[in-house]
Amino acid sequence: MKRNTRRNFLKTTAGTAALLGTAPYGFAVQRRVLRVLGTHVTLQESLRQQAQEDLGIAIEFQPGGSASIAHQASTRPESFDLYEQWSNSIRVLWQAGTIQPIETSRLANWNEINNLTKTGRLTSEAKLGAGDAPNKLLFVQEDGSLGGDIAERISYLPYVHNVDSFGYDAAQIDRGIPYETEGWGWLLDRKWSGRVALVNEPTIGLFDAALAAQDMGLAQFDDIGNMTKSEIDALFRVLVDLRRDGHFRGVWSSVPHSVELMKSGEVAIESMFSPGVFALKAGGIDCIYASPKSGYRAWHGVMCLSAQTTGASKDMAYEYMNWWLSGWPGAFIARQGYYISNPQRSKEFLSEDEWNYWYEGQPAQSDLKGTDDRIVVQKGDSRDGGSYEKRFSNIAVWNTVMDNYEYTLNAWNEFLSAV
Amino acid sequence: MSETIERLKVESDDLPTRQKVEKIEVHLQENARQFQSVVEERRIRKDLVQVQLPVVGDRVDRNLRAFSTKLGSSEQQANQLLVYGARSDFSIAEKLILRYFETPDGKLVDAALKASSDAKTEITAIDGFSDDKNLLAEEIETFERIALRGVQATRSYLLFRNVVMAGEASEIAHYSRTLREDAEKQRHLIAQQADSSRKKVSLLTILSVVVAAILAILIAGRLAVAILPPITALTRTFGMLSGGETLSDIPETDRTDEIGQMAVAARVFSDQNRQTRDLLRDSEELREKLEAQTIELEATNEELDSFAYVASHDLKSPLRGIRQLATWIEEDAVDDFSPQTLDYLTKLKSRVAKMEALLQDLLDFSRVGRVNTKSEEVNLESLLQSIIEITDNPNGAAVTWQDNLPTINTVRSPLEQVFLNLIGNAIKHNHRGKDGEVHVTLEPKGKFHRFRVTDNGPGIAAKDHERAFQMYQRVGDQAVDGSGMGLAIVKKQIEYFGGTIQLDSLPGQGATFTFTWPVERQLT
Numbered sequence: 001m002k003r004n005t006r007r008n009f010l011k012t013t014a015g016t017a018a019l020l021g022t023a024p025y026g027f028a029v030q031r032r033v034l035r036v037l038g039t040h041v042t043l044q045e046s047l048r049q050q051a052q053e054d055l056g057i058a059i060e061f062q063p064g065g066s067a068s069i070a071h072q073a074s075t076r077p078e079s080f081d082l083y084e085q086w087s088n089s090i091r092v093l094w095q096a097g098t099i100q101p102i103e104t105s106r107l108a109n110w111n112e113i114n115n116l117t118k119t120g121r122l123t124s125e126a127k128l129g130a131g132d133a134p135n136k137l138l139f140v141q142e143d144g145s146l147g148g149d150i151a152e153r154i155s156y157l158p159y160v161h162n163v164d165s166f167g168y169d170a171a172q173i174d175r176g177i178p179y180e181t182e183g184w185g186w187l188l189d190r191k192w193s194g195r196v197a198l199v200n201e202p203t204i205g206l207f208d209a210a211l212a213a214q215d216m217g218l219a220q221f222d223d224i225g226n227m228t229k230s231e232i233d234a235l236f237r238v239l240v241d242l243r244r245d246g247h248f249r250g251v252w253s254s255v256p257h258s259v260e261l262m263k264s265g266e267v268a269i270e271s272m273f274s275p276g277v278f279a280l281k282a283g284g285i286d287c288i289y290a291s292p293k294s295g296y297r298a299w300h301g302v303m304c305l306s307a308q309t310t311g312a313s314k315d316m317a318y319e320y321m322n323w324w325l326s327g328w329p330g331a332f333i334a335r336q337g338y339y340i341s342n343p344q345r346s347k348e349f350l351s352e353d354e355w356n357y358w359y360e361g362q363p364a365q366s367d368l369k370g371t372d373d374r375i376v377v378q379k380g381d382s383r384d385g386g387s388y389e390k391r392f393s394n395i396a397v398w399n400t401v402m403d404n405y406e407y408t409l410n411a412w413n414e415f416l417s418a419v
Numbered sequence: 420m421s422e423t424i425e426r427l428k429v430e431s432d433d434l435p436t437r438q439k440v441e442k443i444e445v446h447l448q449e450n451a452r453q454f455q456s457v458v459e460e461r462r463i464r465k466d467l468v469q470v471q472l473p474v475v476g477d478r479v480d481r482n483l484r485a486f487s488t489k490l491g492s493s494e495q496q497a498n499q500l501l502v503y504g505a506r507s508d509f510s511i512a513e514k515l516i517l518r519y520f521e522t523p524d525g526k527l528v529d530a531a532l533k534a535s536s537d538a539k540t541e542i543t544a545i546d547g548f549s550d551d552k553n554l555l556a557e558e559i560e561t562f563e564r565i566a567l568r569g570v571q572a573t574r575s576y577l578l579f580r581n582v583v584m585a586g587e588a589s590e591i592a593h594y595s596r597t598l599r600e601d602a603e604k605q606r607h608l609i610a611q612q613a614d615s616s617r618k619k620v621s622l623l624t625i626l627s628v629v630v631a632a633i634l635a636i637l638i639a640g641r642l643a644v645a646i647l648p649p650i651t652a653l654t655r656t657f658g659m660l661s662g663g664e665t666l667s668d669i670p671e672t673d674r675t676d677e678i679g680q681m682a683v684a685a686r687v688f689s690d691q692n693r694q695t696r697d698l699l700r701d702s703e704e705l706r707e708k709l710e711a712q713t714i715e716l717e718a719t720n721e722e723l724d725s726f727a728y729v730a731s732h733d734l735k736s737p738l739r740g741i742r743q744l745a746t747w748i749e750e751d752a753v754d755d756f757s758p759q760t761l762d763y764l765t766k767l768k769s770r771v772a773k774m775e776a777l778l779q780d781l782l783d784f785s786r787v788g789r790v791n792t793k794s795e796e797v798n799l800e801s802l803l804q805s806i807i808e809i810t811d812n813p814n815g816a817a818v819t820w821q822d823n824l825p826t827i828n829t830v831r832s833p834l835e836q837v838f839l840n841l842i843g844n845a846i847k848h849n850h851r852g853k854d855g856e857v858h859v860t861l862e863p864k865g866k867f868h869r870f871r872v873t874d875n876g877p878g879i880a881a882k883d884h885e886r887a888f889q890m891y892q893r894v895g896d897q898a899v900d901g902s903g904m905g906l907a908i909v910k911k912q913i914e915y916f917g918g919t920i921q922l923d924s925l926p927g928q929g930a931t932f933t934f935t936w937p938v939e940r941q942l943t
């Protein structure tokens with residue numbers, strides 16, 4: 001009887017209690033997961049699983065589009081521990097105070113980082129590209145700004161990087177000679193009218209177009225890495241006229257989109273990223289990744305530490321950064337065509353044939369597989385542009401957020417809207 | 420629009436046309452997704468630029484002026500000059516950053532940051548007054564941080580609108596254009612074929628006339644009567660078809676001779692003309708429906724707002740069930756349980772209770788503005804007394820208010836929730852035991868009542884002021900229970916009714932929450 005009474009009481013009062021409302025109340029949940037915010041370029045499931053296995057910690061990847069993650073990183077530092085993107089997003093994050101300096105003394109293999117990141121040149125003879133070379137953004141200077149003078153505190157962990165150019169379908173366009181006849185100007189050559197595409201990103205595609213216009217003698221720039229408004233106007237007059245003439249098939253917004261455009265035959269020549277080139281090769285399209293005589297457009301990935309990550313989370317973040325420079329991850333991304341800042345450490349995780357193809361530019365002695373187990377390199381093929389050293393000795397410009405960035409966004413919109 | 424695309428996919432028996440329609444569908448979906456990003460970035464930017472930034476800017480101005488007044492004596496002339504310099508530089512920084520939001524240009528941001536950095540340098544150079552200096556420098560840094568967030572939101576908004584969405588629109592335009600071109604080509608081909616047939620028919624007509632004439636002479640014209648009218652009708656029919664018209668009635672199709680065959684061909688051309696015209700009309704419909712989708716997407720935004728309300732509301736019922744079941748299990752088998760099991764059961768009930776509290780907070784948050792409340796006469800002293808009665812106050816902190824608080828005409832429940840959360844928070848964080856004090860005051864301010872809730876608790880660092888009002892953000896002593904929703908609910912309630920709330924607090928010096936509440940009910 002007593003039991004029934006109490007049950008009835010509970011039944012009738014449970015709802016009432018909830019309706020009365022409560023004072024602010026809750027409980028803290030201990031966080032034991034390393035949260036990494038970034039793009040799909042480095043936030044790949046295979047990397048996450050391997051890192052968890054090697055480090056014994058839980059890792060959560062938060063992949064997203066470049067613009068949205070850059071915004072999240074600059075406004076909500078409490079929502080991530082590590083941020084992976086491109087060096088051109090660093091300045092805003094640093095100014096906004098949402099990332100904190102990384103202590104080089106806590107990076108086990110810091111001394112193995114090669115000169116590309118530390119000085120902007122891989123070798124002393126290499127061409128220094130225009131724009132924001134990674135060394136200009138790396139070291140935390142005494143006054144708190146970022147600069148190239150060597151210091152013990154850095155703004156990002158140097159790791160993944162590459163050079164980009166344009167790709168062309170050798171079934172439609174005669175094969176050129178690397179560094180001699182291949183040039184950015186091909187993108188604006190009216191012979192390929194209607195079959196040209198650019199990447200839809202002003203901090204990248206703009207430089208492809210500018211290098212092409214410069215190559216063709218259609219535009220001149222005092223500093224291609226930091227164009228003036230009148231130089232931007234002159235460039236877009238050329239691009240808009242060409243678009244109205246039907247020169248461009250369009251723009252692409254993702255690597256699969258760029259692959260589809262060339263695979264379907266709609267495009268013969270376009271801005272290209274390395275994974276797109278190797279996906280086309282794996283699919284039987286003879287896509288050549290050009291080695292432009294005036295140099296490549298280069299980019300550098302960065303890994304940054306949130307300003308609000310402390311204690312055990314910060315320790316985990318350092319473990320993860322050290323893991324990236326421990327060899328295996330560098331070998332993994334090499335199979336997609338990317339380079340790591342301490343390549344020698346990755347050598348032991350690559351076969352001799354793989355190392356010679358990806359880093360030394362030598363012909364493959366056997367078929368080579370990519371990260372998805374598909375064959376991406378046929379026996380006898382050599383990497384377009386040659387060795388790591390040769391490719392990084394020919395940088396024309398680095399992906400850069402220029403002083404007139406907002407102005408380029410409006411100009412880009414006029415270009416896309418031109419009919 | 421999806422219906423039109425689905426219909427086109429089903430009806431089109433031409434594979435390339437169907438593939439183009441499918442591609443338009445993919446890019447439309449992506450465009451819609453990106454549109455959400457544009458809406459979100461605009462919302463963030465508006466909040467930062469039009470709400471947060473002016474508040475912080477005003478505070479810095481006010482505090483600089485107050486500091487200048489404090490330094491009033493002639494012995495402080497050197498310091499006074501530095502404060503004047505800082506005020507001037509900060510004013511320049513404010514103007515430059517506002518100009519950026521009118522005409523986005525990165526150089527304005529650099530110049531604004533330099534001016535605010537100069538202001539900080541001048542503040543730092545002041546001799547003595549370290550507490551005032553630190554507070555001012557912190558506030559200028561808060562201004563810089565909010566300004567840079569606004570800059571980033573502006574850039575994101577421009578990128579999504581000018582680049583990402585424009586890229587998708589460019590692809591949609593490309594495929595729409597090729598569809599139109601295909602349709603035009605098809606129409607042209609049909610016109611050519613029809614024209615060719617018309618010429619053949621004309622020739623045949625001439626021959627027929629000649630033959631008919633001869634036959635007429637020979638057989639008195641009877642045959643001419645049988646052939647001439649249908650041939651003329653067919654000639655006219657092909658003429659109309661070559662002009663792109665469609666005809667519901669083609670003459671002479673029931674004949675089995677050559678004229679009948681030509682009539683059947685004319686009907687085929689007419690059908691093709693109809694399909695071409697339908698294709699052109701569908702392309703036009705697609706464009707019109709893209710515009711309509713923009714309006715639909717805005718409605719979807721509002722639906723998403725409702726989600727938190729529905730989710731938290733519906734999750735409460737099963738949780739109550741779990742709590743009830745745990746109690747029954749305890750009653751049925753308490754004597755058979757080991758101490759460990761009893762401990763688990765106690766933890767289960769405690770955690771369910773915490774989960775219910777969390778959901779209630781989320782529900783309260785999403786309920787703001789949903790519940791229709793009517794204005795009534797509210798006696799403020801009775802309202803505060805009722806809050807004291809329902810608030811757990813284990814250490815007996817003193818809650819007081821100024822004499823003669825009036826009766827006001829307002830919505831009772833939201834105002835009660837604001838006071839409940841503010842006073843509850845002050846009591847919860849009280850670290851002085853019986854010496855803890857919470858005091859409520861009221862003064863008129865134009866069309867608003869201005870309330871202050873002041874306590875002598877541990878206080879909140881300036882860097883946490885903004886965060887304290889955000890959802891699920893907890894500041895201060897982490898050992899104190901709390902969901903981090905209390906102040907978010909308070910802020911949302913106050914802003915819903917058109918008021919504002921401000922926090923003034925320093926570590927060790929207690930906290931004052933000042934908020935305005937409309938005399939006449941108004942909604943934002």
